[in-house]
Amino acid sequence: MxxxxxxxxxxxxxxxxxxxxxxxxxxxxxxxxxxxxxxxxxxxxxxxxxxxxxxxxxxxxxxxxxxxxxxxxxxxxxxxxxxxxxxxxLKLPIFSMVIPSLLSPEEEISEKKHFAYVCMQTGNEKDNRPKLCSAQIRKCNLTDFHKLSTITLKETKKPHPLIVSPCGKFLGIKEKRTLHIWKVPKVDSNSAVSKKISLHHTKTFSVLAFHPTERIVAAGDVTGRILIFRGFGAKNFQENDVLLNRTSMTDEECKPGVRQNDDAESCSTWHWHSDAVNLLSFSSDGVYLYSGGKEGVLVLWQLDTGKKKFLPRIGSPLRYFVDSLDPSFASISCADNQIHILKISSVEIMRSISGIKPPLSSQETCESISSQAAFDRSSGLVAVQTDNYGIQFYSLFANRGLYEVQVCERNYQPVDEVTVVVTMVELSTDGSMMGTVEVKLPEEGIGGLICLKFWDLDSDTKRFSMSTLVYEPHRDAHISAITFHPTCRMAVSTSYGGDFKIWVCREETQQKDQTHRNFSWMCHAVGSYKNKAMRAAAFSADGSVLAVAADTVITLWDHDKNELIAVVGETPSPIGRLIFVGNSEYLLSVSYGSTPQLSVWSMSKLAASWSYRIQIEAVSCALDLSYFAIIALIPKSKERLFKGDGIILVFNATDPIPVASWSVTKAKGGSIAFIKGKTSQTLLAYLNGDREYVLFDPYDKEAHELNMTMEDDLVGLEENGQFGYTSIYPELPAFELKRNKTSSVFSGVSNRPWETIFSGSSHMLPPLTKLCSEFMESLMEKRTSMVE
The missing domain is CATH 2.40.10.480 (Thrombin, subunit H)
Incomplete structure (x- = not known):
């Protein structure tokens, strides 16, 4: 899915x-x-x-x-x-397409041949490969297509959206400070060349729109101004060899606001928007002009008087306005991946189509932002931060947004400078508790504030409500991680300031007439280790052991007594992520920095079991198995080899050999998690950097059919383990999945299998008769006989 x-x-x-x-x-x-x-x-x-x-x-x-x-x-x-x-x-990427003939009167549509105008990437004639930064506007016969028309209306350095007038008579694009407008011929053909005019401006255009009945074109620029060109094409666009406007247009005084003697009767300017105008559209009757931009406000201009009405607080920059044939409603598309159905008469939003919110635009503003999404594994929900200081809960199975939690009660204006950022969200294992961190950015180095909030899920409404707010939980240090206890209402927060805190939740005393339970969180203990930065923490599966990363070492604690139990190993770079692998004895650590490393530690031996020198973006473990999955970033020099910039690897903690691998794109900023499917099967969810996701069964050989490229050869990974005989016997189970499934997994095949064929345990080896034949075949060179 x-x-x-x-x-x-x-x-x-x-x-x-x-x-x-x-x-x-x-x-x-x-x-x-x-x-x-x-x-x-x-x-x-x-x-x-x-x-x-x-x-x-x-x-x-x-x-x-x-x-x-x-x-x-x-x-x-x-x-x-x-x-x-x-x-x-057409064999070349199409960036935009319009079909003017479809906008003709209904009785004329069936009689016409339909031609599309497309803005497409230019290809070299010899090898048909795309050129860089080059686009052309061409015609295409949709009724009787043989080949793309050789006529080029316009060639530009980059693709531009094509805009057609509602009557189908005009076609236009905006290119820098110029509007190019073509007149579509009445009888369209492969050889017909349209007449063109150009309208100029002192600023760069950002959008344009045509009036439905009159010769009026509106254009917005990057400064927020709207230009209304009236009577365009009166000199150059003719009908029946007669000028549309017999008045002489050579005198500039007769054309107020028109520059460079452009072919237009007049040009007037409106200005309300504070930033670039992204949306322009005339109403179906031509009485109003709709405009929108970064402010998240839809403005209704009365075309004759210039008077304005507003639909404010939409909450996101506006992209598109589309009228329906029913004049009572329309749609507004917003930059936050939402489409609102608008009731025109009252100018209000009736309902919304909610997609997943895009990544935070303030990612570069605050370095402490965690791009990792939080997953509710039991219900198939993902929680992501939003630009409007909230958390969106999105259903992976239904592919739609369910609701949002407003973390910070503050009015959000897209045009304002970013001053508050929700840097982190974390859910408990059962999805009943949530922790968030918001940071108020300092102004000129003064006034920064960090807030830790705990949230509880209401059993009736199935929505989170805030139970506790903690200001500056670690003095002025940023919070690096939050983790919840697997079985009780306990959480741990770590900080770069060199300490961690254990928080416990207690139910407050209720009055007799109260039915709603109230919870409050309080600090139970504080710990530190040699004043080193605490960057990550994790509870074991049964909750008996707390592991906290102190720079490059792992400290193990008894959280009830707040006692240090042991210190495990050391890594070449600071540890940024810790996680216990299911119910096994293994602890997984991820180090970042100049020498990134993935390490698996044995808690029984308190020593490293195996490791990889590889850059990890995200990691997740199965709840009841000894499996974990990682997203590894691929160096740019090897992206072609792996057909992407990242790779998903699934490991058994006991074995350094990956049991499955998939190449993926947009891995930077991605997340991964094991979740429970609707039939209680375990699925793997991959959320990429653009928050597109795929759900698949990691134990199914057909998983590669979900548009994910399988990679059998793990070239470029530095691995410290040994290959076993299973590398050439994928049909033989090397482990137990503890479920009623066949262990159909994928292994990297060794290029020299005969050197490791006998490296498995003796009681697990196949019969000698089978081993011998396979061994002999691997030493022999196979020949293909040609039969005539």
Whole structure:
């Protein structure tokens, strides 16, 4: 199962009946019900990001649409039947597509040949490889496609979105400080060349929109200004060889606000936005102009008077505004991966389509931000930080946002400077407790504040409510980690200041008329080790031992007595993550810095069992097994070899040989976790740096079919263990999974199996008859006989 894709990578489109909203979602088109805001189906077939979704207009029973993608194809769908009717392969990435002929009157649509205008990456004629930073706008015959038209309307250094007028007569793009507008010919053909005009400005344009009936184009710039060009093309765009405007336009006094003698009657400027205008759209009747930007406010301008109305506090920068055929509602797409269904008459949000929130934009502002997501393994939820000082709980199985917890009660304005950041979120094993850390950034080095908050899950509402707030829990030092006890209401926080604190939760005395339980957390003990920075902590599976990382060593504590039990080993770099591997005796540590290292420690021997010199991004352990999974970052020099920038490895703690591996992309900032599936099976969840995720069975050989590339050869990993005979006998179980499943795992195959074929335990070796034949075959050179 896949999910978490962006819903705002391209403009959505309403169905003709208005009861469906078609949204580009990664490589597919998600179809949502506008009544319930829930996904009802999807169109799957593209192999890369969908860049355009265009519904064919008509009666309510017409359910056709066109889509384009970076995979270089244009597809024609019947989205009611979820059927692809036609595929046109242009063989080069398509960044934007419009089909002007579909906007003609309904009686003319059936008589026309349909042509699409596409903005696509340019390819070299010899090897057809994409050029860097080069794009072209071309025509494509959708009705009778043989090859892409050789006519190029415009070549640009980078792709630009194509905008078509609602009447289908004009096509435009914005390029730096210029608007390029083409007139689409009435009788479209492969050889027809459109007339073009250019409108200029002193600032860089950011967006444009056409009036539905009049020759008016609106354009927003990066400073927040909106320019309204009226009567554009009156001189150069002719109909029946007659000038559209017989008034002479050579006199600049007759064209107020127009620069460089551009072909427009007038240009007026409106200014309300404080930053770049990202959204512009005229109402279907042309009376109003909608605008939006980083402020998260939708502004309704009355076109004749310039008067304004507002829909404030949307909470995120605005991207797209789309009208439906029903003039009573529309949709707004926001940068936080949300789409709101808007009621036009009252200018209010009726319902929302909630995707997973994108990573924090303030990641570089505060170094103590943890990009690791928190997983509720029992219910399949993931908790992620949001820019508006909250925590979003997202269902991995349903692929939709459930609710948000507001960590900091503060009004969020996207245009304001970042002063408060939620740096960390952690959930208990059963998902009933949550810990968060928020940091108020100092202003000019003064006034910083760190807050630790504990939250409890309400059994009735299934939502978290804050139970305890602790200011400066570790003086002025930043909190490095939070971990919860597996069986009781206890937590540990560690700090870079050189100490850790054990917190216990107690139920407060209730009055007779109270039914809600109240909990409060208090500090039970404080510990430190040689004033070293405490960067990580972990409880053993039964909760009897607390392990705390003190710089490069691991300290073991009796948390009840707050006594130091032992000090284990030393690593070359500071330890940033500790985790006990299931119910086993092994403790896993991850070191960061110049010499990163993954180490597995035996608690019975208090010594290192095995280790890898490898950079780890995330790690997770199975709750009831001795397995753990890691996300390892691949050096840039070897990304081509691994077909990605990261690799997921699954280990048995007793063996340094990975039992499974998958190449992944966007591994930086990713997270991983074992979670319980709906049928009680264990699934592995991978959440990448863009918060897209995939759920798969790590013990199933078919897992690679979920768009994850299998890697059999683990070249480039420095490993300190020995290969066993299982490297050439993957069908023989080398361990027990303690479940009713076959142990179908993947192993890296040794290039010289005959040297290690007898390295397994004697009681586990296969019969000598089988070993001997396999051994002899490995020494012999195989020949392929040619039969004529």
């Amino acid at each position: 896949k999910g978490g894709q962006s819903y705002v990578s391209c403009s959505p489109s309403f169905s003709n009946s208005g009861d469906r909203l078609l949204v580009g979602s990664g490589t597919s088109v998600a179809i949502f019900s506008t009544t319930t805001a829930l996904q009802v189906s999807s169109l799957d077939g593209h192999t890369d990001t969908v860049t355009s979704v265009i519904v064919v207009p008509g009666s309510n029973i017409v359910t056709y649409c066109w889509t384009s993608s970076l995979d270089g194809t244009i597809r024609h769908w019947d989205f009611s039947l979820l059927k692809c009717i036609k595929i046109i392969d």
